[in-house]
Amino acid sequence: MISLLQNFAHKAEIRESKDEILLGEIVRAMARQGHVTIQFHASDDLQRVRFRTASDPLLHSVFVTLDRKTGTGALSAALLGSKATLRVTAEIVNRIADPDDLVAMYKTDLANLFRLPVLGGIKLNHELNSVLATTQLVIDIDDYAPSDPGKVEALGKLLARTIDALREKLAPFKKGG
Amino acid sequence: MGMPRVPAPDEDALHIHSHTAGSVGPISRKALATRLADGLVPPGAFVWVDGMPGWEPLDDHRAALVDALVDTVIAPPEPAQPAPAPAAAEPAPANGGGHARVAEVPTLVEAAPAAAPDERNPANEGPETAPTEPATPWTGAGGDAASAETPGTTADTATPAETATAAATEPAPEPATPAAEATAAATEPVSEGAPDAVADVSPAGAEAPNAAEPTRAEPQPAQSAPAEAEAEPADPDAVFGALVRDSWQYLERQRRAAHLDDVFVGAVITSTLDTGYALIDLESDGTHHYLRFEDLADRSRIVCRLAHLTPSVAVARVVGQRVSAVIGYGERVANIGKIWAAISAEMKSSYLQEAEPGTITVDGDAQSGYVYAQVDLFLDLDRYVAEDYAIDYARLSAHVGATTQALRKYLRGRFA
Numbered sequence: 108m109i110s111l112l113q114n115f116a117h118k119a120e121i122r123e124s125k126d127e128i129l130l131g132e133i134v135r136a137m138a139r140q141g142h143v144t145i146q147f148h149a150s151d152d153l154q155r156v157r158f159r160t161a162s163d164p165l166l167h168s169v170f171v172t173l174d175r176k177t178g179t180g181a182l183s184a185a186l187l188g189s190k191a192t193l194r195v196t197a198e199i200v201n202r203i204a205d206p207d208d209l210v211a212m213y214k215t216d217l218a219n220l221f222r223l224p225v226l227g228g229i230k231l232n233h234e235l236n237s238v239l240a241t242t243q244l245v246i247d248i249d250d251y252a253p254s255d256p257g258k259v260e261a262l263g264k265l266l267a268r269t270i271d272a273l274r275e276k277l278a279p280f281k282k283g284g
Numbered sequence: 285m286g287m288p289r290v291p292a293p294d295e296d297a298l299h300i301h302s303h304t305a306g307s308v309g310p311i312s313r314k315a316l317a318t319r320l321a322d323g324l325v326p327p328g329a330f331v332w333v334d335g336m337p338g339w340e341p342l343d344d345h346r347a348a349l350v351d352a353l354v355d356t357v358i359a360p361p362e363p364a365q366p367a368p369a370p371a372a373a374e375p376a377p378a379n380g381g382g383h384a385r386v387a388e389v390p391t392l393v394e395a396a397p398a399a400a401p402d403e404r405n406p407a408n409e410g411p412e413t414a415p416t417e418p419a420t421p422w423t424g425a426g427g428d429a430a431s432a433e434t435p436g437t438t439a440d441t442a443t444p445a446e447t448a449t450a451a452a453t454e455p456a457p458e459p460a461t462p463a464a465e466a467t468a469a470a471t472e473p474v475s476e477g478a479p480d481a482v483a484d485v486s487p488a489g490a491e492a493p494n495a496a497e498p499t500r501a502e503p504q505p506a507q508s509a510p511a512e513a514e515a516e517p518a519d520p521d522a523v524f525g526a527l528v529r530d531s532w533q534y535l536e537r538q539r540r541a542a543h544l545d546d547v548f549v550g551a552v553i554t555s556t557l558d559t560g561y562a563l564i565d566l567e568s569d570g571t572h573h574y575l576r577f578e579d580l581a582d583r584s585r586i587v588c589r590l591a592h593l594t595p596s597v598a599v600a601r602v603v604g605q606r607v608s609a610v611i612g613y614g615e616r617v618a619n620i621g622k623i624w625a626a627i628s629a630e631m632k633s634s635y636l637q638e639a640e641p642g643t644i645t646v647d648g649d650a651q652s653g654y655v656y657a658q659v660d661l662f663l664d665l666d667r668y669v670a671e672d673y674a675i676d677y678a679r680l681s682a683h684v685g686a687t688t689q690a691l692r693k694y695l696r697g698r699f700a
Contacts, residue, residue, distance in 0.1 A: 113652060116652055117583070121580070124565060134554060135554045144546050145539075145543045147549055149566040149567055159547075161672070252562075253580060
């Protein structure tokens with residue numbers, strides 16, 4: 108009886124931990140691309156990790172935010188699956204900014220004011236020295252976790268593809284070296 | 285305002301001041317005419333004669349002083365005279381040609397204002413704004429030898445008292461602000477032969493006039509010389525770029541020290557996942573981190589509680605980058621007796637006021653059936669994370685693996 112209860116509790120615990128499992132895989136996938144974690148902020152259903160893209164000549168850092176929407180309960184998991192939003196933000200940093208950048212900053216922000224970074228769209232946020240590009244995807248956690256070779260590869264490709272798209276968007280804003 | 289009196293042509297009674305050339309005086313009207321003819325008097329110069337309340341534009345009195353001269357004798361230009369001093373009680377005696385001249389200074393700009401400290405007031409601050417260059421408009425380019433302002437050429441026939449008095453009678457230079465004058469004056473060397481009443485008005489303080497004292501030639505010590513040029517690249521843009529780069533490097537060092545624990549957390553996650561575990565719980569507030577891993581196959585768990593102890597660069601340089609780590613290993617125990625024993629051990633562990641390194645404590649979770657053995661450690665992050673953020677995963681895996689193996693042996697031996 109005790110074992111039965113413990114098994115039930117364990118399954119529930121693992122089900123509720125799927126987003127953390129995916130986050131762990133994301134951390135490992137980024138580490139394999141040479142990006143180390145430099146900031147964590149995690150709570151029950153929201154995890155945000157910042158990576159330092161030292162190996163990337165253009166990008167300064169990448170933020171990955173995983174916000175679980177469904178699937179913590181057995182019923183929702185059965186009906187809706189384990190859906191989460193994966194928000195990826197890439198950042199470039201310019202070492203020197205001048206007043207002309209202020210004008211460019213307001214222009215960029217104005218152009219992106221009503222843009223929503225969903226369904227593959229990319230929203231830019233120009234903050235003088237930093238320019239950030241954000242996109243948001245809705246994913247099914249079960250597609251990428253728990254780990255197996257196929258899911259690991261798929262996750263790696265998803266992250267690389269997303270970051271590449273953001274890098275292309277940010278490239279015009281990078282000044283010098 | 286009119287001139288109270290027009291000095292005799294040979295009377296050394298005129299003091300001339302210009303922002304660009306400094307002050308000269310007292311000179312005679314003939315000398316002034318000579319200077320004007322030679323173009324040595326810059327436009328916009330001021331004149332003062334004893335009795336006038338302050339400096340007045342020379343152009344306003346040019347007719348009376350120069351144009352009225354019937355026979356303008358182009359006399360050899362007078363040597364530069366010391367700068368005017370604040371007005372004193374007694375005017376300089378008007379002795380005409382035999383008038384004892386004040387000590388002549390090589391150049392006006394080299395003469396500190398003749399302002400005794402106790403007589404100095406803001407209005408009387410020396411007008412010296414000129415740098416210490418030896419050549420000035422007063423002396424003129426290629427001026428004749430008589431006009432050459434050379435140090436030590438004081439035809440000093442005046443007594444110290446007369447010199448001090450003469451200097452003291454010189455009016456305040458109107459146009460300059462006191463602060464600017466004082467600062468400028470502080471930069472000027474006082475040439476030799478300047479009247480002793482020429483006191484320095486540098487911010488460091490003025491010295492009392494001393495007629496017998498030779499004056500300094502070097503700049504005032506209080507006015508620090510321009511910062512010595514560093515051995516910098518010739519290209520200013522390169523210098524600026526280097527400064528910006530150094531600033532960013534400093535900022536990066538600060539940030540690295542602050543977030544090295546987060547780097548370590550990511551490294552722990554990666555290395556633990558590589559051993560077959562999955563991250564099932566993560567809580568972090570930026571400084572304190574809680575991670576829980578589970579091997580989904582055998583359901584064993586690893587727990588890590590990390591707290592960054594050295595987020596400051598200064599502290600990290602002294603003691604190294606340190607993190608307080610509580611590493612635990614847990615297994616499920618289905619036997620109720622073992623669970624009870626684990627809870628009993630947990631109660632005993634709670635008696636520890638402060639866990640010390642190497643002290644193994646027990647933690648039990650009756651709901652999930654897990655029992656954990658955990659140990660406190662202080663880890664040196666520099667052993668795992670290099671300066672360039674390269675992570676030594678092999679060492680980290682070995683250390684975490686050795687710790688969990690020790691805990692596993694204890695757990696199975698205690699609760700087998």
